[in-house]
Amino acid sequence: MVDWEQVAETALIYWNQFVDWFLGMPIYAQALLIIGAVAALVLAVIIVYYLLKGAAYLVYYILKGTYLLIKGIFLGIFKLFEALYYLISGKPRPVKEPSDKNCCEQPEIPQDSPLEQEIILPSQNEIQLVQPDAIFCSECGTQYTERMIEQLKVNGIAYCVYCGKGYKAIEAEVASQ
Numbered sequence: 001m002v003d004w005e006q007v008a009e010t011a012l013i014y015w016n017q018f019v020d021w022f023l024g025m026p027i028y029a030q031a032l033l034i035i036g037a038v039a040a041l042v043l044a045v046i047i048v049y050y051l052l053k054g055a056a057y058l059v060y061y062i063l064k065g066t067y068l069l070i071k072g073i074f075l076g077i078f079k080l081f082e083a084l085y086y087l088i089s090g091k092p093r094p095v096k097e098p099s100d101k102n103c104c105e106q107p108e109i110p111q112d113s114p115l116e117q118e119i120i121l122p123s124q125n126e127i128q129l130v131q132p133d134a135i136f137c138s139e140c141g142t143q144y145t146e147r148m149i150e151q152l153k154v155n156g157i158a159y160c161v162y163c164g165k166g167y168k169a170i171e172a173e174v175a176s177q
Helices: 004-022 025-087 146-155
Strands: 157-159 166-168
Touching: 004 025, 146 157
Parallel strands: none
Antiparallel strands: 157 166
C-alpha cells in the first residue's frame, strides 16, 4: 500500500527547499527565472500543438490516399469488366451525349415582321485612325516607342521600358495560294 502521508511530507520537503532556494536569489534572477519558466511552458504547448496537428494531417492524408487508391482500383476493375462485356457480347458501346445540347447548335434568330423592324441610324462618333505597325505591351498595355520597335526589328527581342516585360518577334512565312 502507498503511504500518502509520507508522499505528501516528501513533496512538502522538496517544495520548502525550492522556495528557500528561489527566495535566496536576487530579484532580477527571480524575474528571469519566472519569465524563462513561462517561455518554456508556452514553447512546450506550441510544440505539442504542432505535433498533434501534424499527426492529424498525416492520418487524414493517409486515409484520403488509401480511399483514392481503393476507388481507382475498383474503377479500373469496373472499366475492365465493362470493356470485356462489350467485347464478348458484340454490342456497340453506347455513345454519351453531351449534357448541354445547346452548346453546339446555332440559336435561331427570330424573324421580325417588316413593320416591327426599327430603322437604325449610323452613329456620329469620331473614329480614330489605327496605326498598322503599332505594338502594345501585353503586360501594361502601353504602346512601344520607336526605339523599342527598331530594337525589335534588329534583334527580334525588345523589352518594355515601363514594366520590363520582354517581347520576342517570331517570323512566320505565309503560303500564298
